[in-house]
Amino acid sequence: MFLSYIKAGRTKTASFLFTSLILCCGVFTSQTTAHAASLEEIEQEQEAQKAIPVESNEIDNWPVGPVTSAQSAILMDVDTGSILYAKDINRKSFPASTTKILTCLVAMEQGNLDDSVSFSNEAVFSVPADGSNMGMDVGEEITLEQCLYGILVGSANEAANAVGEHIAGSIDGFVDMMNERAAELGCTNSHFMNTNGLHDENHYTSAHDLALIAAAFFRNDMLCKIGNTARYEFTATPTQPDDFILLNKHKMITGEAAYDGVLGGKTGYTDDSRQTLVTCAERNGMRLVCVVFREETPNQFTDTMELFDYGFNNFQIMNIAENEKKYQIEPSGFLQTGNDIFGSSKPILSIDDKSRVIVPNTITFDDLESTIDYQVSDGNRIAQIQYSYHGINVGNAYLELAADNSSTYEFDTNPDSDNIDAAQTETPGQRKESAQADTIFINVKTVLICVLVIAAALILLFVLRALAINNRNARRRQNRVKRKQRRRERIRSELDDFDF
Numbered sequence: 001m002f003l004s005y006i007k008a009g010r011t012k013t014a015s016f017l018f019t020s021l022i023l024c025c026g027v028f029t030s031q032t033t034a035h036a037a038s039l040e041e042i043e044q045e046q047e048a049q050k051a052i053p054v055e056s057n058e059i060d061n062w063p064v065g066p067v068t069s070a071q072s073a074i075l076m077d078v079d080t081g082s083i084l085y086a087k088d089i090n091r092k093s094f095p096a097s098t099t100k101i102l103t104c105l106v107a108m109e110q111g112n113l114d115d116s117v118s119f120s121n122e123a124v125f126s127v128p129a130d131g132s133n134m135g136m137d138v139g140e141e142i143t144l145e146q147c148l149y150g151i152l153v154g155s156a157n158e159a160a161n162a163v164g165e166h167i168a169g170s171i172d173g174f175v176d177m178m179n180e181r182a183a184e185l186g187c188t189n190s191h192f193m194n195t196n197g198l199h200d201e202n203h204y205t206s207a208h209d210l211a212l213i214a215a216a217f218f219r220n221d222m223l224c225k226i227g228n229t230a231r232y233e234f235t236a237t238p239t240q241p242d243d244f245i246l247l248n249k250h251k252m253i254t255g256e257a258a259y260d261g262v263l264g265g266k267t268g269y270t271d272d273s274r275q276t277l278v279t280c281a282e283r284n285g286m287r288l289v290c291v292v293f294r295e296e297t298p299n300q301f302t303d304t305m306e307l308f309d310y311g312f313n314n315f316q317i318m319n320i321a322e323n324e325k326k327y328q329i330e331p332s333g334f335l336q337t338g339n340d341i342f343g344s345s346k347p348i349l350s351i352d353d354k355s356r357v358i359v360p361n362t363i364t365f366d367d368l369e370s371t372i373d374y375q376v377s378d379g380n381r382i383a384q385i386q387y388s389y390h391g392i393n394v395g396n397a398y399l400e401l402a403a404d405n406s407s408t409y410e411f412d413t414n415p416d417s418d419n420i421d422a423a424q425t426e427t428p429g430q431r432k433e434s435a436q437a438d439t440i441f442i443n444v445k446t447v448l449i450c451v452l453v454i455a456a457a458l459i460l461l462f463v464l465r466a467l468a469i470n471n472r473n474a475r476r477r478q479n480r481v482k483r484k485q486r487r488r489e490r491i492r493s494e495l496d497d498f499d500f
Helices: 002-007 014-050 096-110 121-125 144-152 157-168 171-184 207-218 221-227 299-314 417-425 428-438 444-496
Strands: 072-077 083-087 116-118 141-143 231-234 244-247 262-270 274-283 286-295 315-319 349-351 356-360 369-373 381-389 392-401 409-412 439-442
Touching (some): 072 207, 072 299, 083 299, 096 171, 096 207, 116 144, 121 157, 144 157, 144 221, 144 231, 207 274, 207 286, 274 299, 299 315, 356 381
Antiparallel strands (some): 072 083, 262 274, 315 356, 381 392, 409 439
């Protein structure tokens, strides 16, 4: 309790501190033997956890991942959902304060950062006083943005409760929203009972589920910014009277365990969960999220860094549109659509040019298997192509129908001055109706095609007429030639009858 209030910059009376210190000293001796025994048990547990199989190491031609002391661990690509490293990733585990990643995700999606959040009696006193907190008192108010800093930097339990009450009207109502959002993200081994991760036998998740939640979290730029803050200072306001500083416990964020490319993360700890850690890092356009459960300090940090190195060094990104040949539709005169006034400029069907796969460095795009699903109906998307390697999902792409962006041009059909004067005196609603009535929309492409068709028909008629005339004249010439030949032959015959 003493330490938590020092971090929050709050002061208590000397007698209270003295009493607390006496109590701590009184129990220290009695706990020493038990603590030593628990350390031995913990070390044995950590060694046993190293022997837990790594499922991803069993994939043919897949890079062999490192041995970790985590009970379960995952390394996943944020953008594709591809799992690069998997160790017992569906085991139900206690997430502790890493729960707050989901709390902040729901709050960001449902709230406004400028909202004023008030701290109720339940928000403040329904959590243990010796747990992580920022020392807020009943009735104090700060913004939702400040609450998120308190939750992600200071791991403040009472702030998580206050945010839940502000967003949903009650803590229980907000927890229901958390469970609904987790299900939407594809979580199948999760159930949340509170906003902060305090231990409850029915409050659990899995490494895979928490990675799915974290991927959504780190796709939000503001949450990345807040979640990657090492130190945050509060200043006094009329609704919050103290100046104090919160310090992040995530050593890869503070620089105590420096790692290049860290985008943020969240620590967690209870006696039942042991150390849990969620971290996101980016290099060369590849964003990876790592989750480790049930570790001991400092292994949660060293194992996370080793897993990041494994991912960044052994995998590569491939753009699907640039490499796919099977589903690519070449441009043709009939399979194109245009977005300018003179003609077609792109295929009517194409692969999303931002889609990608993440695969081991040792394979090529042609080594991947693909399936296409036409049960997709989302805007211009008409099908989804799923890519896998030995049954492991490595990414997907959408086959898109190009939008019809035909240009229209407005022509005033009544350009006389009387109408212009009348238009100036119309109300906005009348002007809108008048514009709709007096506007002609011209599709220039259609007009050009019609003109060309008519011109081609006229030319064809002229050509046919010319051919007919030429043919008639030719027959006349042939007939004249034949008549002359017959006349000559008759004269010659007549002359042959005389004997000269």
